Amino acid sequence: MSKVDELTERAEKAREKKAAYGPDIPLESYTSKAPAHEKVQTLKMLPTNYQNQSLGVGVDASEDERSGSFFQLDTSVVYSKTSAPNVEVLSVTEALDKYDWLKDYWWKAVAVDADKYTAQAALEFSNGYFIRAKAGAKTILPIQACMFLAQESLSQNVHNIIIAEKGSELHIITGCRTADELSHGIHVGVSEFFIKEGATCSFTMIHNWGPEVAVRPRSGSIIEKDATFISNYVCLKPVKSLQMYPVFRCVGENATALSYSLLYAADGSHMDVGARVILEAAQCKADVIARTITNGGEIISRGNLTGLHPDVKGHLECRGLLLGDHGRIFAVPELDGAVPGVDMSHEAAVGKIAEEEITYLMTRGLSEDDATSAIVRGFLDIEIKGVPPALQEEMRRAVHTTEGMGL
Amino acid sequence: MLDIQNLHVAVDGKSILKGLDLSINEGETHALFGQNGSGKTTLVLTIMGFPGYRVTEGRILFKKEDITHLPINERARLGIGLSFQHPPAIHGVKLKDLTEIAAQHGNSAFKIEEVAETIHIPPDFLTRDVNLGFSGGEVKRTELLQLLAQNPDLVLLDEPDSGVDLENIALVGETINKLLDRDKRSRERHKAGLIITHAGGILKIVQADKAHVLVDGQIACSGNPGELLNDICELGYEECVKCPR
Numbered sequence: 218m219s220k221v222d223e224l225t226e227r228a229e230k231a232r233e234k235k236a237a238y239g240p241d242i243p244l245e246s247y248t249s250k251a252p253a254h255e256k257v258q259t260l261k262m263l264p265t266n267y268q269n270q271s272l273g274v275g276v277d278a279s280e281d282e283r284s285g286s287f288f289q290l291d292t293s294v295v296y297s298k299t300s301a302p303n304v305e306v307l308s309v310t311e312a313l314d315k316y317d318w319l320k321d322y323w324w325k326a327v328a329v330d331a332d333k334y335t336a337q338a339a340l341e342f343s344n345g346y347f348i349r350a351k352a353g354a355k356t357i358l359p360i361q362a363c364m365f366l367a368q369e370s371l372s373q374n375v376h377n378i379i380i381a382e383k384g385s386e387l388h389i390i391t392g393c394r395t396a397d398e399l400s401h402g403i404h405v406g407v408s409e410f411f412i413k414e415g416a417t418c419s420f421t422m423i424h425n426w427g428p429e430v431a432v433r434p435r436s437g438s439i440i441e442k443d444a445t446f447i448s449n450y451v452c453l454k455p456v457k458s459l460q461m462y463p464v465f466r467c468v469g470e471n472a473t474a475l476s477y478s479l480l481y482a483a484d485g486s487h488m489d490v491g492a493r494v495i496l497e498a499a500q501c502k503a504d505v506i507a508r509t510i511t512n513g514g515e516i517i518s519r520g521n522l523t524g525l526h527p528d529v530k531g532h533l534e535c536r537g538l539l540l541g542d543h544g545r546i547f548a549v550p551e552l553d554g555a556v557p558g559v560d561m562s563h564e565a566a567v568g569k570i571a572e573e574e575i576t577y578l579m580t581r582g583l584s585e586d587d588a589t590s591a592i593v594r595g596f597l598d599i600e601i602k603g604v605p606p607a608l609q610e611e612m613r614r615a616v617h618t619t620e621g622m623g624l
Numbered sequence: 625m626l627d628i629q630n631l632h633v634a635v636d637g638k639s640i641l642k643g644l645d646l647s648i649n650e651g652e653t654h655a656l657f658g659q660n661g662s663g664k665t666t667l668v669l670t671i672m673g674f675p676g677y678r679v680t681e682g683r684i685l686f687k688k689e690d691i692t693h694l695p696i697n698e699r700a701r702l703g704i705g706l707s708f709q710h711p712p713a714i715h716g717v718k719l720k721d722l723t724e725i726a727a728q729h730g731n732s733a734f735k736i737e738e739v740a741e742t743i744h745i746p747p748d749f750l751t752r753d754v755n756l757g758f759s760g761g762e763v764k765r766t767e768l769l770q771l772l773a774q775n776p777d778l779v780l781l782d783e784p785d786s787g788v789d790l791e792n793i794a795l796v797g798e799t800i801n802k803l804l805d806r807d808k809r810s811r812e813r814h815k816a817g818l819i820i821t822h823a824g825g826i827l828k829i830v831q832a833d834k835a836h837v838l839v840d841g842q843i844a845c846s847g848n849p850g851e852l853l854n855d856i857c858e859l860g861y862e863e864c865v866k867c868p869r
Contacts (some may be wrong), residue, residue, distance in 0.1 A: 573712045574673055579696035580706050581722060581770060582729030588697075589727075595716020595753070 218506070220320065226327050228339035231330035237280060238517070239460025242431045244333065247372035247403050249341035251291035253463055255292040260286060260296055267365060267396065267521035274392025274423040275611035276363040280605045284358040285348075289375065291368045292343035292375075304387065305347065306362075309378055312347035319347070323380055324410040326466070327439030334433040338374045338407045345375035345407070350385035350416070357605055359388040359421075366430070367396040368406055377408040381416035381444070389418070390596045393432075394425040403431040410438035412446045421608045423615050428455040428485055436461070442469030447604060451615050452488065453481040455514075460489040462519060467494065467501035467529075478507040479616065482514025482544065491519025491549070496529035496559070501539050503531035508597050510537070513542030520563065521551040527558030537567035538596055540589075625650045625687060625816045626671070626778055633663075633670050633841075634683035640666045642841035643682070648778070651813035653804050655827055655849045655859075656820045658838035659861045663711065663763040664820045668780040668840070671818075672706045675698045686778065703731055705776030707767040709820075713756040719766055720750035723773045731776035739772055743799055744792065760787020768799045779803050779817040785826040797829025806830060823852045837861070 218226070235241050236551040257263055262280035263271075267290070268278040278288055285299030285306040294308035305312075313319050329339050346362050366373050381387045393400060396565035414416050416452070426432055440446045452459060465474035476492035494503035505520045537546035550563040570592050597616045601609060626648040633641035639665065640663045648654050658664045671676040671684060673696040683692045691699055720736060727734040739751060743765050755763055764784055771779060781800065788796050800806070805813035819832060827835075827849055835849035839861065844851070 411632055571712060572675070574714050576696055577708070577714070578717070578722070578725075580672060580708075581726040581774060582697055582700045583725060585695070586698050591717055591721075592714060595714060595718075598716035621698050 224324055224339060227330040228336040229543070232340070234330065234332050234336065234584065238461065238462060238519070240276050240458055240487065242403060242433065242458065244337055244372060244403070247344060247370050249372045249374055251371050252370040254290045254293040254295050257479040258294050260288060263288070263295070266525070267367070267383045269390055270394055270397060271363050271365065274394050274425050275390045275421070275615070276392040277423065277436065279301045282358055283361045284356045284491070285360040287346045287348070287360070287362040289344060289346070289363065289366050289580040291348055291371055291373060294344050297310060297346070299360065301354070301360070303351040304356055304360065305349045306360055307347045308348045309345040309376055312378070319378065322409060322411060326411065326439050327407050327435050331435060334405045335435050336408060337372065338376050340558055341372065341374045342376060343374045343617070345377040347378045348387070348389060349380040350382060350387040353384045355381070355386040356388065357386070359390045359605060359608055362391045364391070364393040364404065364406065366394070366402050367399060368402070368408070369399060369602070372403045372405060374405045375407065377406065379408065379420070380411045381413060381418040384414045385413045385433040386416065387418045388608060389420050390608055390611060391420065391422045392425070393422070395427045395430050395445040399539070400429050402427070404431065406434040408434065408436040410446060412438065412440045412444040414441045415443045419449070419604045419608065421449040421604065421612065422451070423611065424452040424456070425454040425461070426456040427562045429457050431457055431461040435464070436463035438463070438465045438474070440465060440467045440472040440474055441468065443471045444469065445473040445475070447475045447601065448477070448492070449580040449601060449604065449612060450478045450490070451612055452490070453479065453615055455483045455486050456488065457485070457486045462491045462493060462525045465492065465494045465503070466497060467503065468497050471500040472497045472498065472512065472526070473502045475503070476505045477599060477601055479612070480507070480509045480516055480518070482511045482516045484513030484547070486514035487516065489517040489519070491521065493521040493523065494531060495523045495525065496531060499526055499528045501526065501529045505533045505598060507535045508599060509535065509546050510539040510540060510593060510596065512545050513544045515545045517547045517549065519549045519551070521553065522561045523553040523555065524559030524561055525555050527556050529559050531561045533563035535565040536596070538593065539569045540566065540593070625683040627681070629678065629685070630670070630682035631670070631684065633666055634678045634680050634699060635666060635676055636722065640841055641670065644842055646836065648816045648818060650816055651805065651810065651818035652833045653806065653819065653830065655824070655832040655835040656838060657824065657835060657852065657856060660822070661830050662838045662845055663841045664838055665782055666797055668706060668782050668818065668820060671780060672696055672704060684724050686690055688809045689819045700776070703777035704780065705771045705778070707771055707782060707784055707787065707796065708763070711755050711763060711767060711785060714754050718751055718866060719754045719756050722754050726770045727773035731773055734773045736773065740769055743769060743795060761789050764788050764796055765792070768796065768803065771800070774847070777815055779815060780815065781819045785821055793825070794829060800826070800830050804830070827853065
């Protein structure tokens with residue numbers, strides 16, 4: 218049986234397989250078909266409202282301060298371009314045609330039969346991006362990629378491959394969002410990351426979905442010797458149901474995985490978000506940091522560190538802030554040391570804003586609402602090492618443009 | 625400028641201030657002495673409008689306006705500023721940002737970096753989370769920085785010299801003098817101040833016009849700051865209770 222046939226067969230068997238976490242989403246109520254969209258020559262040729270909406274998730278149609286761009290509208294890749302030498306940005310379909318070796322990466326970091334959503338991405342595949350920094354290539358300006366969902370009731374099933382070859386440096390910002398008018402849809406996104414020896418990759422993902430949209434990203438990464446992968450995830454806008462639990466495997470000596478998540482659940486939002494890092498070789502390191510806020514929604518914040526080698530170090534941190542009178546944050550930090558000599562720790566804290574902090578800021582002239590907002594923004598303002606200033610700024614902007622936060 | 629009349633305040637249902645009267649005129653600085661638990665901090669937090677400090681009787685007038693039930697920020701905007709004894713640390717809120725906020729409602733031409741340097745606050749401090757990991761002395765100096773930006777007409781200082789090392793005590797005192805117009809001739813002074821001090825050390829640098837001793841929620845006596853301090857040092861607070869003055 219060919220590899221493709223084998224993958225298809227495994228996916229078929231997993232079609233009805235419920236995910237380990239999160240509410241089950243009936244996929245039958247969605248369609249995977251959407252009319253094709255024409256390619257555009259520049260992002261400025263996209264409808265203005267799409268351009269403006271993408272800006273909110275860090276995707277800038279002017280392409281200033283960016284070294285490449287990718288834009289997928291529903292199931293169509295309408296734009297892909299890079300100005301950075303030795304960095305490729307292609308639709309994954311195009312890349313699979315171009316590179317025979319790419320099939321060796323296909324479903325390598327994520328299991329095709331993990332659940333019904335990975336199966337859906339395999340069987341009802343609707344494109345995705347391929348971003349690759351060749352060996353030694355270093356780009357400080359980020360590549361931007363946008364997954365835009367505009368078709369009513371669409372299941373956008375994308376599969377992305379990101380490869381940072383040996384000694385390269387790659388920074389990516391991915392913005393995912395739905396058109397304002399869309400009321401029903403689901404995004405299933407498989408992303409497989411391969412961070413090769415000595416490479417550094419930062420991946421900043423900003424999500425802005427609608428209150429009736431379900432989201433099921435499925436990510437896996439393989440981090441080799443002396444390589445660093447920094448993953449930042451920001452979701453501060455309403456979403457019906459978001460569940461993701463990316464797995465980072467540090468397989469080479471001195472590999473580092475850093476995961477930062479900023480979540481804000483408004484009333485009606487359900488988020489089950491976490492990160493798992495498996496430390497498989499000597500001197501591997503991991504930080505899994507989450508800041509979560511509920512203003513009526515429910516957040517399950519998971520973290521798991523698994524130490525499979527004696528000489529590894531990791532830290533989990535989950536801080537949750539409860540605003541308003543209802544809403545829930547359930548922090549689930551897990552440490553799994555399978556061998557002696559691992560050094561892993563966690564801290565978790567969930568509570569409301571201390572009144573003394575609000576009154577302190579009020580003595581400087583801020584109203585109670587403004588003081589609360591300042592504290593909330595400060596709570597989400599985490600310093601992330603290794604991320605270019607432009608990306609740090611995008612994260613800050615996402616925080617500052619979240620309306621109603623703290624009120 | 626400040627006129628407190630028959631002030632009764634309860635905290636968590638417990639009566640702390642019991643009929644306190646106090647007037648501070650424009651240009652005057654008063655010192656407030658008292659044992660731990662006598663109600664000194666309760667008084668300044670009540671003047672500032674902290675919600676846990678419930679005024680059960682009496683009223684507070686500021687610039688002739690009754691502010692007894694105004695929220696904190698409105699009192700700040702009217703011109704009352706407070707230097708905390710133990711301010712909270714706030715993650716992610718930078719000292720510079722907070723000082724800018726204070727300046728927006730006060731001295732809009734305030735040059736943060738320049739002033740910070742004069743009170744020995746290094747530039748990297750400005751980008752730190754406010755009060756997080758600051759030493760006692762650093763807290764006091766950064767509180768003063770914010771007040772200089774806020775430029776209040778009535779300055780409330782709760783133990784401004786506690787935790788300040790000897791090297792910086794003169795600097796803190798001089799800064800307070802500036803805040804309170806004490807560096808100007810008496811007729812040019814417009815600011816008013818109330819300084820809570822347990823040990824009175826700061827008064828060697830900041831010349832207060834008048835002092836009061838707070839005993840069990842009431843002002844037990846008032847007078848010359850130096851003389852009162854000497855009496856307290858010699859005889860202890862217990863004598864203030866008995867003193868007929």
